[in-house]
Amino acid sequence: MKRPIELAPTEHFPDGKWQSPMEIDPFGIPIEQKVDLLLRANAEALKVQGARFVNSVMFFLKQEKSFASSEGSYIEQTFFRSLPQMNITAVKQDFSDFQSRQSTDIAPRGLGYEHVRDAHLVENAGRWAEEAVAKLSAKPIVPGRYDLVLLPTHLWLTIHESIAHPTELDRIMGFEANYAGTSFVSPIQDYLGKFRYGPDFMNIQGERSTPGTLSAAGWDDEGVKPDEYLIIKNGIVNDLQTTREQAPWLADWYRSQGRPVRSHGNSYGETWSAVQFQRMPNVNLLPNAQRDVSVDELIADVKDGILIDGDGSFSIDQQRFNAQFGGQVFKEIKDGKITGPLKDVAYQMRTPEFWNSMDGLGGPSTHFIGGSFFDGKGQPSQSNAVNHGSPAARFRRVNVINTGRRA
Numbered sequence: 001m002k003r004p005i006e007l008a009p010t011e012h013f014p015d016g017k018w019q020s021p022m023e024i025d026p027f028g029i030p031i032e033q034k035v036d037l038l039l040r041a042n043a044e045a046l047k048v049q050g051a052r053f054v055n056s057v058m059f060f061l062k063q064e065k066s067f068a069s070s071e072g073s074y075i076e077q078t079f080f081r082s083l084p085q086m087n088i089t090a091v092k093q094d095f096s097d098f099q100s101r102q103s104t105d106i107a108p109r110g111l112g113y114e115h116v117r118d119a120h121l122v123e124n125a126g127r128w129a130e131e132a133v134a135k136l137s138a139k140p141i142v143p144g145r146y147d148l149v150l151l152p153t154h155l156w157l158t159i160h161e162s163i164a165h166p167t168e169l170d171r172i173m174g175f176e177a178n179y180a181g182t183s184f185v186s187p188i189q190d191y192l193g194k195f196r197y198g199p200d201f202m203n204i205q206g207e208r209s210t211p212g213t214l215s216a217a218g219w220d221d222e223g224v225k226p227d228e229y230l231i232i233k234n235g236i237v238n239d240l241q242t243t244r245e246q247a248p249w250l251a252d253w254y255r256s257q258g259r260p261v262r263s264h265g266n267s268y269g270e271t272w273s274a275v276q277f278q279r280m281p282n283v284n285l286l287p288n289a290q291r292d293v294s295v296d297e298l299i300a301d302v303k304d305g306i307l308i309d310g311d312g313s314f315s316i317d318q319q320r321f322n323a324q325f326g327g328q329v330f331k332e333i334k335d336g337k338i339t340g341p342l343k344d345v346a347y348q349m350r351t352p353e354f355w356n357s358m359d360g361l362g363g364p365s366t367h368f369i370g371g372s373f374f375d376g377k378g379q380p381s382q383s384n385a386v387n388h389g390s391p392a393a394r395f396r397r398v399n400v401i402n403t404g405r406r407a
């Protein structure tokens with residue numbers, strides 16, 4: 001211990017109660033009903049010629065947490081999480097290629113079984129299967145630099161990996177190093193209030209208040225009521241994710257900005273037996289504040305580019321600086337119009353260069369909330385769940401590679 005631990009002050013809540021906005025308890029639905037829904041969705045997908053394999057699942061969690069502190073707080077919270085998911089694989093008749101489509105336009109949420117009902121798996125299964133089959137005959141991408149129009153069904157994961165994780169203060173300070181590394185956002189004094197992460201219109205918000213999101217909570221696991229704050233403001237690093245232990249590390253910065261030294265409420269422990277530590281809140285790219293820019297408008301100003309829908313495989317280095325991201329559905333853009341499907345697409349990026357290449361931001365009508373049901377961190381590892389809201393966005397001259405088995 002280099003110095004005594006100092007905990008930032010917090011209010012006390014002797015009778016705190018909170019619950020996720022659940023309509024239907026998923027654990028009250030008979031297993032037979034759940035299985036029947038999945039089998040009907042599978043059967044609908046397999047009606048599409050070329051669809052050969054379907055995997056469908058449902059994940060649910062109900063967690064009751066009680067928190068008591070010697071400072072006078074007693075808090076009871078009940079959390080629900082739900083995720084319906086399908087993955088459909090199409091195979092060419094001669095077995096020379098296979099392509100898959102995952103239901104990434106259905107994200108995990110902090111809701112009950114109504115989220116499964118509203119996902120309409122049976123009704124959507126055929127569309128997802130058709131998109132998987134379409135990739136079999138799609139044109140393989142020619143490697144090079146392209147303008148990218150990224151839908152929020154895809155962009156949430158890029159935000160998660162290249163913004164949310166590297167702005168975790170324990171990574172920056174070197175306390176989180178073995179599990180997926182530290183952060184390039186270091187040393188702090190060279191970044192806070194100085195470093196340009198992206199263009200002036202880029203604002204990244206941390207929050208745990210949006211109803212039905214995975215990180216939503218009345219209090220964190222230190223008994224702190226979370227607040228909303230801008231991690232990136234007008235493109236510049238403005239704040240970082242903190243707990244009561246971490247907030248005093250930034251005391252000089254907060255005081256210079258006329259802000260109180262307090263935790264943002266970002267402490268979380270997976271279970272009663274796990275030590276709570278800093279975990280990301282919902283980290284969101286805020287939509288265009290000037291007007292409601294549509295996806296079509298973002299596409300219209302692209303001469304040679306690619307539209308990417310849905311998240312896919314990815315890799316990123318220990319400092320969250322160099323990365324590669326795939327997707328689910330890829331469409332070629334020529335002279336402002338979508339001309340047809342593509343396949344085997346992934347783009348490479350260096351975090352600051354990528355976000356500074358963003359020159360177009362969609363409005364509220366393009367907004368979508370993606371997320372992860374299982375986000376690992378720490379040793380022993382713990383799993384957290386978070387959502388990331390985002391509009392569509394456009395990026396210029398990004399390096400794209402061909403991931404095909406035969407490029």
